[in-house]
Amino acid sequence: MFGLFKKRGKAAETEPQFIVATLNARIQPIHRGEIYEDPLEEILSEASIGEVSGGGTLQSQSGEIEHCDVEIRVNNSSLKTVDLIKTSLEKIGAPKGSRLNVEATNSEIEFGTLEGLAIYLNGTDLDDEVYANSDFNHVYSELDRLTQGVGRVFSYWQGPTETAFYLYGSSFSQMKSLISEFVETYPLCHKCRIEKIC
Structure with a gap:
């Protein structure tokens, strides 16, 4: 017992x-x-x-x-x-x-140690030909490639009016600097917004 x-x-x-x-x-x-x-x-x-x-x-x-x-x-x-x-x-x-x-x-x-960057692509206000001739997958791969060694794309979100890519890495400012030229020149990134998310 x-x-x-x-x-x-x-x-x-x-x-x-x-x-x-x-x-x-x-x-x-x-x-x-x-x-x-x-x-x-x-x-x-x-x-x-x-x-x-x-x-x-x-x-x-x-x-x-x-x-x-x-x-x-x-x-x-x-x-x-x-x-x-x-x-x-x-x-x-x-x-x-x-x-x-x-x-x-x-x-x-x-x-936690990483900082986060979100880039929101405008899904409604660009010319129709931009959406027709540009590729969201290309944006994803380029953001990931350009930030190698500092960060990378972890995920994405497609909303009703915009598409977001979420990058996490050691420095928000470095990631923003590394993608700046691409963001300024690729048509699908026009009128986008970038936010620090952590």
Whole structure:
């Protein structure tokens, strides 16, 4: 009888705990999986400390993504476990303003090192021939190519009146400088706007 109670107590001690990483990144669910969830799952599996158990995306009223969550189930919420998750996500590429919410300790830890740049292409006010003869895919690939070594395109969003590309890297000002000539000369980028998003 006493052994039964002891066994139940042991099971309770090993009950999984949850940590939620709220990433200040405007990325689609598919890109969230590719950029964050899959690499983090591999790290957690190798360390035998847990697994990615879910994820979510928060959208504004316009439909534009504001940030995303990655839910992590861990064996325990020790400082070592939390630090591994934090440092791993920063190595993968976490924007400034991200946070870890540790359920077991009801604590929140800020993290992230990357700065974000969003470029919004005007989808309504350019000449029809510009839209007919230009390519959004070319814009994506050029933005990614031009910022190599400093940042890259993480995701994009197509709204009713504009298309956004989201770049994250070590420096907003450097990324903006690297793409400036292309933005000024490529017809599809005319009347665009650029914003610092983190």
